[in-house]
């Protein structure tokens with residue numbers, strides 16, 4: 001199917017070939033899918049949801065940014081993000097300490113959930129994105145289970161909360177300021193940097209384009225058993 | 234204007250691909266296809282009530298227990314914010330209050346409003362409702378700030394007898410409340426908002 005530039009809005013023909021359609025996940029309106037011009041976005045007429053946002057080189061940028069995030073997340077987990085000093089006694093904590101500082105009963109869940117939301121899920125999510133996008137950007141066929149991996153990555157998005165944590169550190173610093181003096185450690189700055197990178201990377205993310213790329217990549221590798229029912233054009 | 238349902242089609246909510254109504258799994262991403270999440274509102278309300286149920290103890294019980302040489306102090310969410318304000322950091326106190334009181338309460342109200350208006354088939358202010366939903370989805374995660382602060386402080390402030398901080402039971406119930414309201418918002422099928430519009434438009438004809 002040729003990707004025609006221009007707005008996607010088009011009056012619907014009566015007889016339809018579902019291969020060429022895109023539906024708005026938020027309001028169910030159906031359009032004929034046409035890739036917008038580079039840098040432009042196809043927006044749902046009815047509810048203003050962005051349906052397609054095409055950007056040349058978006059895949060490569062997401063890949064580069066995801067690798068940066070993964071490196072930062074791993075590095076930040078081992079370095080202290082806050083240090084404390086009071087009456088000559090000092091302490092430094094990294095996220096690993098938060099994870100292993102569990103003490104009484106059910107409250108273990110709080111530290112486990114914290115570490116999961118701050119480093120666990122974000123790391124898994126960028127890992128999946130790298131797994132899906134890297135082979136395609138390198139010109140290979142899509143990795144096995146790429147579809148499942150990308151769907152999971154999309155579902156994890158609301159549960160990765162790195163940026164919330166940066167603000168949390170600042171609040172913690174103020175909260176005990178009369179008890180002791182606190183200082184930011186290197187991991188705090190890594191977290192601040194990676195929170196910004198995640199936001200930028202998500203701006204390049206166009207789910208429709210990536211799904212299309214996965215389909216194309218799999219179809220090229222073995223045209224005989226393409227998974228989707230091919231409607232003749 | 235025509236919806237997938239009107240055309241006998243179904244849209245995949247994960248990848249936006251359109252399929253014939255009979256199909257039950259998306260051929261592209263494997264997600265289960267449903268023209269409408271018919272029991273969406275039941276899930277919304279179930280998570281909503283669970284979230285509300287744990288929100289009360291989250292506000293009544295201590296979030297943080299601080300042990301210093303001078304004694305043991307325990308603070309609730311609101312108490313902690315007031316204390317920060319007393320130290321002169323009004324800005325930070327405002328952030329804490331906003332993230333852990335204003336956002337959760339506003340979220341409960343907003344989700345209930347959306348669910349009720351869909352149940353009543355209201356066709357008014359559809360764009361505003363959609364926008365409200367997007368705000369609820371975006372803002373929910375920020376309520377976790379206070380939970381993270383507790384986790385950070387109880388790992389950090391372990392200075393033998395000088396000072397030590399432990400999480401209170403509200404840390405757990407508050408975290409659960411945030412998670413349940415996030416699940417409640419995510420169970421909401423936004424297509425239901427727009428369906429009421431279709432009904433109103435087609436009635437006079």
Ligand SMILES: [Zn+2]
Pocket residue numbers: 024025026027028029044045046047048049
């Ligand atoms: Zn729409």
Ligand SMILES: [Zn+2]
Pocket residue numbers: 245246247248249250259260261262263264
């Ligand atoms: Zn799909």
